[in-house]
């Protein structure tokens with residue numbers, strides 16, 4: 001199993017290209033199931049999750065072509081996928097394919113919308129909480145699908161098609177909003193989604209569906225209205241830059257010190273996180289090429305942060321933020337409100353010398369003057385990268401084990417950091 005070795009102490013200087021967003025690319029790929037015509041997606045990141053979803057879509061009959069490199073493109077240029085679901089040959093998404101990743105469950109909605117039936121294994125994904133799917137099922141049943149659970153599978157049918165309806169979510173869910181959108185675009189009549197997720201990835205999906213012929217208003221607000229159409233057509237869409245990758249590297253610079261341009265990053269996708277980084281002592285500047293982050297000379301300040309749905313501070317940056325607070329001059333508080341078990345990184349950060357006390361959904365972090373390298377274990381995607389950030393300043397050598405989690409969501413992480421001066425390498429085997 002591959003590991004990552006880091007020797008701490010080097011500042012980061014230079015440029016890091018930001019990839020297309022994993023959490024936007026995945027639902028966009030799923031949207032290809034809604035039409036027999038070709039959906040062209042540009043700026044798709046090369047990630048294990050993208051490869052896993054390709055396998056799932058192929059199993060349903062989607063033909064996927066990868067466009068070759070064009071002049072001037074490098075190994076870090078996002079790939080272009082051409083997805084054509086001419087004929088859906090199988091409406092079952094089996095456990096073996098769905099269990100590794102949350103987004104794979106999202107095939108349920110387009111399969112019912114287009115085929116009137118689907119059998120999809122209950123999903124996996126990062127082990128950060130119980131992660132039920134009741135809101136997805138509620139949305140689909142409000143649109144007329146009959147649903148039962150059989151031997152670990154959701155079995156759904158709507159033989160005469162879905163019909164528009166009102167969906168009022170009791171809590172904000174990104175995935176359930178994707179499900180509602182993916183189903184409602186082909187339903188007969190109007191659907192109103194109340195308390196919809198406002199995340200940029202929802203907006204990106206709605207933008208792409210609109211290019212495919214869907215009629216959607218209000219994406220990016222908490223009320224989305226969809227007027228169903230009988231069929232969608234092909235389109236070309238470019239995936240938005242990854243705001244979580246952006247925030248992760250910004251926090252890495254805040255931790256290690258230095259001056260880095262996050263090339264292609266969009267500040268409007270992560271304003272609240274950038275505000276927290278400024279409060280922690282980083283200089284953050286919007287430029288015409290992306291975001292410049294620097295910290296030179298002065299130390300890190302403690303912060304008080306609560307994770308919230310967009311536009312609040314994202315849960316997917318909570319672990320990385322916690323890594324930098326371990327070195328702040330004082331006590332920080334981080335409250336996790338989205339997932340009930342997203343503090344798995346705490347005990348691994350403690351191996352490096354961090355001083356963290358957990359009290360329910362709150363973590364109190366007392367900054368220490370130094371961290372010391374040690375072997376640590378990656379437990380989920382964002383927890384893993386928080387250990388890399390801590391390793392960048394830990395004295396001596398940190399070895400992060402089980403990095404297959406990292407490969408799910410960070411494209412060429414060690415290359416991007418090494419190019420800015422980090423002493424980091426992948427050890428294979």
Ligand SMILES: CC(=O)N[C@H]1[C@@H](OP(=O)(O)OP(=O)(O)OC[C@H]2O[C@@H](n3ccc(=O)[nH]c3=O)[C@H](O)[C@@H]2O)O[C@H](CO)[C@@H](O)[C@@H]1O
Nearest residue numbers: 023103131132133134135136172173174175176316338339
């Ligand atoms: C692939 C992807 O895009 N994953 C992201 C997505 O996950 P995901 O879409 O799974 O997260 P949700 O927004 O759905 O989860 C938010 C909360 O709602 C709960 N819930 C969700 C669905 C449901 O049917 N019932 C229910 O109770 C969850 O357990 C959680 O407590 O949004 C999360 C919140 O920003 C991010 O951390 C994940 O990185």
Ligand SMILES: C=C(OP(=O)(O)O)C(=O)O
Nearest residue numbers: 101102103125126316381
């Ligand atoms: C939690 C994440 O992914 P997933 O929802 O697939 O587990 C993530 O991207 O941080």
